[in-house]
Amino acid sequence: MTREVKIYTTPGCPYCKMAKKFLGDNDIKYQEFNVVEDKAARDEMRNKCSSLGVPTICFDDEVLVGFDEAQLREKLGL
């Protein structure tokens, strides 16, 4: 199954690194947006996902704010 996974990050955020490592370790392809540099992505994260925290991970209709491995595992069906 291919699904579009987007992850919004900031460069200093350790939870973002952990989330990306988790996705990578589980062979899940994702698109990363650095919301410090990419203003359009920041607006998208704010408006579409109603989130003001990173990492924000979006796929299907899910929006997960923060890195919670158990929750992410469950929502991704891993």
Next chain:
Amino acid sequence: MYELIIVGAGPAGMTAAVYAARKRLNTLLISDDVGGQPITTVGIENYMGYQFIEGPELMQKFEEQVRQFPSDVKVQVGQKAESLSRIDGGFEIKTDKGEIHRAKAVIFATGKRPRKLNVLGEKEFLGRGVTYCAICDGPLFAGENVAVIGGGNSALEAAEDMIRIAQHVYLISLTPLTGDRILIDKVTGASNLTVFVDHEILEIKGKGRVEGIKIRDLKSKQQRELDVGGVFIEIGLIPNSEAIKAITTLNRFGEVEVNYANETGVPGLFAAGDVTNVPEKQIVVAAGEGAKAALQAHRYLQRLK
């Protein structure tokens, strides 16, 4: 029944696991996460052997070292110990997943977690303007007004970051500022920062996201509202000691009381790291305490034989 269960996989717990493995103790390491508090530490410059290393990288190295011993140490992540009780010949731990684990001895090394304000709006606006990770979310509030809550070093560091990014920063503390003098001087000199000491937070307000906070002067009781888009909560840490408070002694901060040999008042129950009353919450101290606790647990188990 395991010989040893280690609860918590931060610096103390993981070091204890390596020492337990080297004593060939049949060990279970359970934790809700791996790495503990250093995971949110960007740069570490005082852990010997590394002039500089990032927290997550150091903790990954700890984990790799633990996982060298799969036949001795079973690692179970994603489970939190909810209660610990004494049973015949040892201890029983119930987890939040409903599992039950038993062992002859236990090392409790669950660390600390960020303290919450417990005010209206804090939970509702988490991830929508309320944050406990300034380094993560700070850049999202560029050009906005923000409030930093707290008066210690973490709060001052968050304020120091935010005066460079935000339009205006309000630093709000229940007490006079308690952080290091050098940080206080650096922060309070900024033209875009206002300090409110002896103020409490009454409410975080907004619609869909944070729009303001209501604060009150502890002395005059005067209330005021501040328009802010972000609230950075940095009011210290509390020990994760709830699971064992029924069977051992905690000090007035909620820390597990241990002696120089990491023994609690309960034979076979040891504790190590930031969850204990041992002074100086440092990675190198926690790791050392974890090693001591494992060696003491080994000695205790030898005596049982």
